[in-house]
Structures are given as structure tokens and as C-alpha cells.
Amino acid sequence: MLMTQADENSKKFCVVIVDGSPLFREALAQLLHEDVEFGNVAETGDKQLGMFYIDRLQPDLVMVDMHMKKGSAIDVLRYAKNLHRPAKVVMMTDRDDSEELMATVQLQAEGYLSKLIEVPELLSQIKRVCHGKVVVSNRLMGALTRAFREDTGEVDRDLNCLTSREKDVLKCLSIGMSNQQTGEYLSIQLGTVKVHVKHILKKMGFASRTQAALWARDRGVTI
Structure with missing residues (x-):
């Protein structure tokens, strides 16, 4: 069935949050639940359950804790990108180091957000990704740039x-x-x-x- 422009405009974004911090992910899920632009929001700290939610809900956006058990964040990102209709992905971090950053860039994550930014800015940046923008928190820009230079320093x-x-x-x-x-x-x-x-x-x-x-x-x- 074709979606009309009115249907497109009224569509609510579906989000899956996969984050190892119960306090953070539950607070984030509640924040999105209370906003009119978002519909279904599922949250978990488990990689396998996160993949189940992604497969079941076919979300518009997946938010991933970059510092889950080694390799888990990359696995979730790759899984979200391999959907028939790939989800947009935001990587979340409370650090500014460059470890594993380039792997997530190469897998085409759309956002890199610090957990340390103010709530209104966090919500605004999440919405920007949902609407098709690429976003990077100011405090992460330096780390991403360093990681990019290290990864592609020899490329002319x-x-x-x-x-x-x-x-x-x-x-x-x-x-x-x-x-x-x-x-x-x-x-x-x-x-x-x-x-x-x-x-x-x-x-x-x-x-x-x-x-x-x-x-x-x-x-x-x-x-």
C-alpha cells in the first residue's frame, strides 16, 4: 500500500535502544515516550535481545552504547544496517577516545552523541538523525577526526x-x-x-x- 504525504507526516518514529546502563536507557526511553514524534520504543542491555527487537520492530532508529561488551556494539550496528530497510543508527558514548570509532563510521552510523550533553540537545540531535541528518556531538568531533586521520592517513x-x-x-x-x-x-x-x-x-x-x-x-x- 502506498503511503500518502499525510501518512508520512503523521508517522511516528520507532526506536530500539541497546545500552548497558539501565538508568540511562530507561531514562532515554521515557524521554522518547513523552515526545509526540516517537511511537514504539524498546530498550534492553542485551545484544541478542536488542537484535530480536530490531528484527521484530524494523525500527527507524537504533541507539547503541558504543562501550558494551567487546564487539557487541559493532554487531548491533551491522545487524541494523543489514535490514531490508536499514535503520539509522546513533552511537552513544560517555568518553571521547577514538577506539573502535572508525569501524562504526565505515558501517555507516549516522550519529555520534555524548551521554554528557544536556537533555534538550540530546533530544534535538536524535530527531535530526530521524529526519535524515548526520550528527556528531561537539565533544566527540575531535576524537572522530583523530580516528579518521589514523585510519586514512595514507590515502591521497x-x-x-x-x-x-x-x-x-x-x-x-x-x-x-x-x-x-x-x-x-x-x-x-x-x-x-x-x-x-x-x-x-x-x-x-x-x-x-x-x-x-x-x-x-x-x-x-x-x-
Whole structure:
């Protein structure tokens, strides 16, 4: 059945939270339950149960504690991305180290949020991801940039391989714009934006739009 624009606008986001801290995940689940933009919210601290919820609910968003038992966060992220309709994923952390960060970037997580930010900002950033943006907490930007440099230090990338329009799209990616927002900002069709993003990733050798955004920010290629 086709979804009308009205149905799309009234759709509530389904979220699965997989986090080892009972206090944090229960408080986060309650925060989302109380917001009109969210519908089903499931939470657990167990990797296998988290995967069951993801498979059963086919959520719009999965929020994952980056520091679960070794490998568990990556497993949950990979599982969410392998759905028929891949979920958006936000990695949550209370630290600013770079361990395992690049693995999550390569698997195309859309968000990196610190558990130490204020509640209104946390809720705002979660909504931004749900609406198609890539978000990174300011306190995590340094760690992600360091991890990116360490992982790709030997890769030679030349911005001049991009067309003028592709550079414009990359600048939009650098500040976390969604494809829809990029199209509106540049006055081009959504399908055209998607083609430009695909070309940027291929020409520059990026694994994801998050990688592209980090590279662009690090080099001042931004709006």
C-alpha cells in the first residue's frame, strides 16, 4: 500500500535502544515516550535481545552504547544496517577516545552523541538523525577526526577530482544536511543529490557520507 504525504507526516518514529546502563536507557526511553514524534520504543542491555527487537520492530532508529561488551556494539550496528530497510543508527558514548570509532563510521552510523550533553540537545540531535541528518556531538568531533586521520592517513584524496556541483554537495554533507535539505538548499532534485553523493563517495574513496563529512570538516570544506 502506498503511503500518502499525510501518512508520512503523521508517522511516528520507532526506536530500539541497546545500552548497558539501565538508568540511562530507561531514562532515554521515557524521554522518547513523552515526545509526540516517537511511537514504539524498546530498550534492553542485551545484544541478542536488542537484535530480536530490531528484527521484530524494523525500527527507524537504533541507539547503541558504543562501550558494551567487546564487539557487541559493532554487531548491533551491522545487524541494523543489514535490514531490508536499514535503520539509522546513533552511537552513544560517555568518553571521547577514538577506539573502535572508525569501524562504526565505515558501517555507516549516522550519529555520534555524548551521554554528557544536556537533555534538550540530546533530544534535538536524535530527531535530526530521524529526519535524515548526520550528527556528531561537539565533544566527540575531535576524537572522530583523530580516528579518521589514523585510519586514512595514507590515502591521497584530491578535491579537484570533484565537479563544482559535487563540491557544493560535499559542503552540505559537512554540516550534516540530509539529501532532501541539500536539494532544497542547492535548488536541485532529490534524485540528483543522491547521484552526486554516490559520485563523491566513489571518486574520493569514502565508505560512507559520515566519512565524507568528517574529511570535509577537517579541511574546512564547508558552508
